[in-house]
Amino acid sequence: MYLSQLRRAQLELSLLGLLAFGGVVGSLPLLFALIPALGHIDLLGVPLAAWLVAAPAFPVFVVIGAVYERRANALDESFRDLIHEE
Amino acid sequence: MILSIIAVAAVTLGTVGIGMWGVRFARTTSDLYVASRAISPWWNAAAVSGEYLSAASFLGIAGLEMQIGVPALWQAVGFAAGYLALLLFVAAPLRRFGSYTLPDFAEGRLASASLRRLAVVAVLAIDGFYLVPQLKGAGIAFGEVMGAPYWAGIVVVGIVVSLYVALGGMRGVSYVQAFQFWVKTVTIALPAIVLLIYLGGIPNHRTVFGDELPHAPRAGITVVLHQPELVRFPAATRFQLDGREQYARPGEELKLPSGRITLPPGATIPLPSGTPAQTGSEWARPVTSRGEGSPLFIYSLLLATFLGTMGLPHILVRFYTNPDGPAARRTTVRVLALLALFYLFPAVYGALGRALAPGLYVTGQTDTVVLTLPAIAWPGTGGQILGAMTAAGAFAAFMSTSSGLLISIAGTISHDVWGRGRRASMTVRRRRFRIVAALGMALPALLALAARTVDISIMVGWAFALAASTFCPLFLLGIWWSRLTSKGAAAGIIIGGVLAVGAILAGALVGAQSAGGAVNALLTQPAIITVPVAFAAMIVVSLATAPQDARSQMLALHAPEGLGLEALERARA
Numbered sequence: 015m016y017l018s019q020l021r022r023a024q025l026e027l028s029l030l031g032l033l034a035f036g037g038v039v040g041s042l043p044l045l046f047a048l049i050p051a052l053g054h055i056d057l058l059g060v061p062l063a064a065w066l067v068a069a070p071a072f073p074v075f076v077v078i079g080a081v082y083e084r085r086a087n088a089l090d091e092s093f094r095d096l097i098h099e100e
Numbered sequence: 101m102i103l104s105i106i107a108v109a110a111v112t113l114g115t116v117g118i119g120m121w122g123v124r125f126a127r128t129t130s131d132l133y134v135a136s137r138a139i140s141p142w143w144n145a146a147a148v149s150g151e152y153l154s155a156a157s158f159l160g161i162a163g164l165e166m167q168i169g170v171p172a173l174w175q176a177v178g179f180a181a182g183y184l185a186l187l188l189f190v191a192a193p194l195r196r197f198g199s200y201t202l203p204d205f206a207e208g209r210l211a212s213a214s215l216r217r218l219a220v221v222a223v224l225a226i227d228g229f230y231l232v233p234q235l236k237g238a239g240i241a242f243g244e245v246m247g248a249p250y251w252a253g254i255v256v257v258g259i260v261v262s263l264y265v266a267l268g269g270m271r272g273v274s275y276v277q278a279f280q281f282w283v284k285t286v287t288i289a290l291p292a293i294v295l296l297i298y299l300g301g302i303p304n305h306r307t308v309f310g311d312e313l314p315h316a317p318r319a320g321i322t323v324v325l326h327q328p329e330l331v332r333f334p335a336a337t338r339f340q341l342d343g344r345e346q347y348a349r350p351g352e353e354l355k356l357p358s359g360r361i362t363l364p365p366g367a368t369i370p371l372p373s374g375t376p377a378q379t380g381s382e383w384a385r386p387v388t389s390r391g392e393g394s395p396l397f398i399y400s401l402l403l404a405t406f407l408g409t410m411g412l413p414h415i416l417v418r419f420y421t422n423p424d425g426p427a428a429r430r431t432t433v434r435v436l437a438l439l440a441l442f443y444l445f446p447a448v449y450g451a452l453g454r455a456l457a458p459g460l461y462v463t464g465q466t467d468t469v470v471l472t473l474p475a476i477a478w479p480g481t482g483g484q485i486l487g488a489m490t491a492a493g494a495f496a497a498f499m500s501t502s503s504g505l506l507i508s509i510a511g512t513i514s515h516d517v518w519g520r521g522r523r524a525s526m527t528v529r530r531r532r533f534r535i536v537a538a539l540g541m542a543l544p545a546l547l548a549l550a551a552r553t554v555d556i557s558i559m560v561g562w563a564f565a566l567a568a569s570t571f572c573p574l575f576l577l578g579i580w581w582s583r584l585t586s587k588g589a590a591a592g593i594i595i596g597g598v599l600a601v602g603a604i605l606a607g608a609l610v611g612a613q614s615a616g617g618a619v620n621a622l623l624t625q626p627a628i629i630t631v632p633v634a635f636a637a638m639i640v641v642s643l644a645t646a647p648q649d650a651r652s653q654m655l656a657l658h659a660p661e662g663l664g665l666e667a668l669e670r671a672r673a
Contacts, residue, residue, distance in 0.1 A: 017658060018654075020658060021654065025580050028188040028189050031184070031187075031188045035181065039402065040399075040402075042386075043387050043395050046387040050385075056309075059309075060309065061309055063170070063385065063386050064173075064309075067173045067174065067386045068170075068173055068444070068447045069444060071181075072177075072436075072439070072440030072444070073440055075180055075183075075436050075440065076433070076436045076440055079183075079184055079433040079436045083433050086429060087429070090660035090661075091660075094660050094662060
């Protein structure tokens with residue numbers, strides 16, 4: 015009974031992580047399709063749109079991953095405490 | 101060229117040396133398969149990344165970027181994102197479940213021997229799809245670096261990889277992979293940074309980001325065609341063919357015979373028929389309205405790479421080398437960080453290649469841009485040293501990925517296929533592993549000989565599509581949904597696998613280029629259709645068949661470490 019609650023909590027956390035990822039990456043292609051002006055703004059000689067594909071997604075993945083890792087381990091930890099209290 | 105040969109030889113010797121050093125640790129079958137699960141997270145993360153960064157990442161992204169433009173960079177985003185999906189849904193539970201291979205998981209979770217056999221077929225198909233483009237990369241790189249014929253690189257890389265896999269097993273290979281990750285990262289990052297400093301940024305700004313088509317540099321350009329080629333001239337062009345004056349009208353398609361094509365300064369570069377001529381601003385747009393830049397193709401590619409990574413057998417087996425679930429999570433986050441570092445750099449080569457190496461457009465050999473760019477961009481010793489570095493990195497890429505794939509193939513065949521392998525004694529199994537490792541390269545090598553004209557990125561995309569359409573639903577539903585049944589899983593794997601392979605073969609046979617728009621995108625990258633269909637098949641058939649008891653499996657997948665047996669019994673209640 016407890017275990018299925020833990021599984022549910024972990025799944026919810028994972029889906030939250032998926033939502034964060036989907037928000038970042040899933041919206042990018044749409045953004046470019048809808049706002050062509052991003053191609054006209056230059057940053058260090060390179061259009062902003064090209065920058066947005068080439069670089070920022072990767073550190074965002076690391077941040078989402080690190081936050082998820084902490085939260086998932088914390089869920090496991092509280093489950094362990096719960097079991098050991100009984 | 102001498103420098104390149106020395107650099108490639110150094111990487112090869114380093115690889116074999118570390119592999120040999122690792123042999124001393126390969127004592128038991130468990131060592132041979134998964135390195136006794138005793139490798140620290142940073143080593144393991146470097147090894148996972150090293151195994152993962154293949155010819156597609158090292159050569160293919162830059163090549164495709166040069167050819168179709170900035171949309172090619174979505175591939176790098178997807179390649180990295182795959183580890184996020186693996187972290188969120190698979191890493192820790194799968195490690196806790198404690199099976200060695202994908203077929204082990206299929207049988208352990210759903211108690212079905214026939215599902216296991218199906219998983220074996222899928223593993224071998226995915227490994228095969230992935231191994232062929234690696235060998236193709238080896239073939240073209242050998243040709244580029246040493247002037248050797250196409251088959252020579254395939255043979256050399258095939259033999260070296262077979263040898264050290266057969267001798268070292270995975271323990272040796274884990275250290276080799278970690279070593280090769282750093283070789284690849286340094287050899288792609290350092291030349292890119294040095295070239296950008298040397299050139300003072302990206303030159304020919306109007307060709308790369310502005311209103312110009314690629315054109316011949318001030319000194320003119322000479323391209324050698326080894327075989328006749330159908331090309332299209334975007335603008336009126338005078339050129340020389342083996343010294344004879346020729347003229348092409350704007351938009352004219354010509355079948356050029358093999359020989360030397362000389363284009364005068366400023367002449368617009370002809371492109372292989374079917375490759376669209378793009379101005380800089382068209383090239384730099386991340387989403388376009390057609391082909392591999394269309395939103396449909398991009399979403400399909402992102403889906404395939406995001407969900408396919410978890411289904412790559414040679415990557416997953418590495419997660420068993422973590423001691424427990426939290427270590428598997430830790431390793432995966434570090435993999436994300438290491439990949440974030442690597443994937444910043446391939447884009448530089450694609451952009452510089454468009455500015456400075458337009459000759460590659462004529463022959464369609466854009467897959468070699470990472471290798472040829474340094475010498476073109478910086479004539480002289482500096483360029484040669486940088487070129488030797490990228491050549492060494494490319495060889496590290498083929499060798500690491502093909503060794504991981506070969507271990508997966510040899511492990512699967514010696515464990516599952518070869519005459520009741522699981523019941524054979526340790527020594528017999530180990531001998532079989534080594535025999536398969538020595539022979540298992542032959543068939544992929546033959547296929548690579550036939551696949552010379554297919555883009556590396558496209559072939560690797562197929563492996564991801566197949567993995568996302570078969571093992572991804574098996575993992576996601578198997579780990580998180582206790583109602584999954586063995587019949588449902590089998591139905592999903594068969595339907596997803598057959599659809600994906602069917603679309604890929606149809607695309608290859610009719611030529612995805614000839615079909616228009618959306619059909620083109622879906623035949624080249626079918627994941628956006630096949631993945632949802634595979635999920636639906638698994639869910640529908642599972643609900644239609646009798647439920648299976650999955651309580652002990654769910655316990656093994658999700659119970660945190662360190663509970664103790666008594667506590668586990670209470671949690672199960």
